[in-house]
Amino acid sequence: MSALRHQRHLRGGRWPARIAWLSVLLLLVAALLLAGAGPAYRLDLLPLGSAFGMLRRGVQISAAAAIVGFLALIAATFCRRLRPALIGGLVMAATAAMLAVPWLHWQRAQTAPPIHDITTDTENPPAFEALAEAREAAPNAVEYPGEAFARQQREAYPDIEPLVLELPLGLAREVAEAAVLDMGWEIAHNSLTSIEATDTTTWFGFKDDVVIRLSEADENVRIDVRSASRMGRGDVGANAARIRDYFEAIERRLD
Structure with missing residues (x-):
């Protein structure tokens, strides 16, 4: 009561x-x-x-x-x-x-601009080969979309540039591969001058593809990266952020 x-x-x-x-x-x-x-x-x-x-x-x-x-x-x-x-x-x-x-x-x-394909070399972007078939089955194109994307990328992400390492090619490739594994990407192709891999997002499971090209320049090695979403008109800056994170992973490996 x-x-x-x-x-x-x-x-x-x-x-x-x-x-x-x-x-x-x-x-x-x-x-x-x-x-x-x-x-x-x-x-x-x-x-x-x-x-x-x-x-x-x-x-x-x-x-x-x-x-x-x-x-x-x-x-x-x-x-x-x-x-x-x-x-x-x-x-x-x-x-x-x-x-x-x-x-x-x-x-x-x-x-973020409405683009989904980001590369450190807009004039000669690294090409997908091992992942070409998977990308052909997806909504977004395999080929780089061209100058329209390149112009928007330069305006939005002027910091996306190649990484140059003062290393021999063999050692640079080892560092590049180790950084890919650090990022948790699934490797589809791995050679002396090229690595292709897929990054699957945690929440929705979206698949974004990455191709890494290593080329000798004098006594250095230039690393170019292209990161592209399989679907979606825009990526909300995810591909540019992925390239930055990858280069940071390489720097950590070098340290």
Whole structure:
């Protein structure tokens, strides 16, 4: 009886707690949609359009969870209810953390050019040979798209340039191969002057291909890299970032 009387005398009754727990429920649903979109596509449970639809719904429900959490915080503060206020605040913080990665991707998409094929040599790009058949079966072309892409790349990524190593060719190739393995790419071809590999993204399982060309120049070795997505009009800067990361992996090997 005393517990019932206590509940009756709580300011606002059960509504602050109900609003707070509703925000938790919305947050859980949003988290399932956001986390499950990639695996659902990667496991062939959903087509890509439906998986992206899951992402959009997850973002929308996340926004709803944050709004309801804010309402719970306001109501609980007004009614001097600590627990619902704490739950509402935690839901808002969790929503912000959960949407941070999609937000960063969206921001990057606003500034990245709509291209999906990046190379350190736009005049004579390294060519895919071992991976040509796999790329022919994909939406994006095997051949480099040409000057239209090169112009946009130069404007957006002026730092994407060849790497020159003061090493003999054999040692440079060993370092280049070791860096590919450090990146976790699947090697499809490996010779003295060329390496072809595939990088599979963790979340959606998208496959992007990389070809690395080594050429002797005087007493140095020049390394050119081309990174291209198999699907998608734009890559949100992923291929340029992959080339940068690969060159950094080479530098770490040299150190």
